[in-house]
Amino acid sequence: MPQLSRSIHLSLHIHKDPDAMAERAAHIIAGACDEAISERGEFKIAISGGKTPIPLFRLLSRKDWVGALPWDKISVFWADERCVGPDHPLSNYGVARRELLSYVPCTKFFRMRGDEDPVQSALLYEQLLRKEFHLKDGEVPRFDMILLGMGEDGHTASLFPRSPALAVRNRLVIDQYVPVQKIDRLTMTLPVFNNARCCMFMVTGSEKHDVLARALNLLDKPELPAQLVHPAIGDLIWVVDEAAATGEKQ
Secondary structure (H helix, E strand, O other), X not given: OOOOOOOOEEEEEEEOOHHHHHHHHHHHHHHHHHXXXXXXXXXXXXXXXXXXXXXXXXXXXXXXXXXXOOHHHEEEEEOEEEOOOOOOOOOHHHHHHHHOHHHOOOOEEEOOOOOOOHHHHHHHHHHHHHHHOOOOOOOOOOOOEEEEOOOOOOOEOOEXXXXXXXXXXXXXXXXXXXXXXXXXXXXXXXXXXXOOOEEEEEEOOHHHHHHHHHHHOOOOOOOOHHHHOOOOOOEEEEEEEHHHHHOOOO
């Protein structure tokens, strides 16, 4: 196996509002997609849920973007999922289907089965990753892009502060119960995020300012889940709005 020589590259993009953020994120994704397809013939991306990526999904569903991306060479996975049915308002897959996948000719997407037994669903998704990435025992998938958000408590995907999940190194996907939300969730683990070619955080809102400042402080002791995402050989990109960057309501 050839040695990878690229080191982590950190960048921060501050934009006026979520729509401007979506434009930036879309161009970043398009660039990563072009590079991946040129080098490997396909683009594998994992996406998250919540409200933050919705403007991006809506932008990518526009006719100009639908025609600009090679959807037949794009595979979409999920970084995490709530344990609800696909038609539930909280379903990460459901949001992506309603806002994006229903409008683009993407046929290779792999949802987490949030509507089935969480333990079994996590194992099945891990098996799916091993199959789709042709992994041997002990290997970790290398996504071209993982799209993440961050909560006010610093959680990302379904990795929450002080959760035992943060210490998991021998699994690709796990199930966990989140007491604060009283819900089971499925999530990829830190080894998967930190093996990606690029992780891109999208953060909006003045209420995220304090935790964003902490996440971007390289001198701060990394304890929050979002701080623990740092691809070993890849890019770490933050795309945020002015409200999150300044703490002032727009």
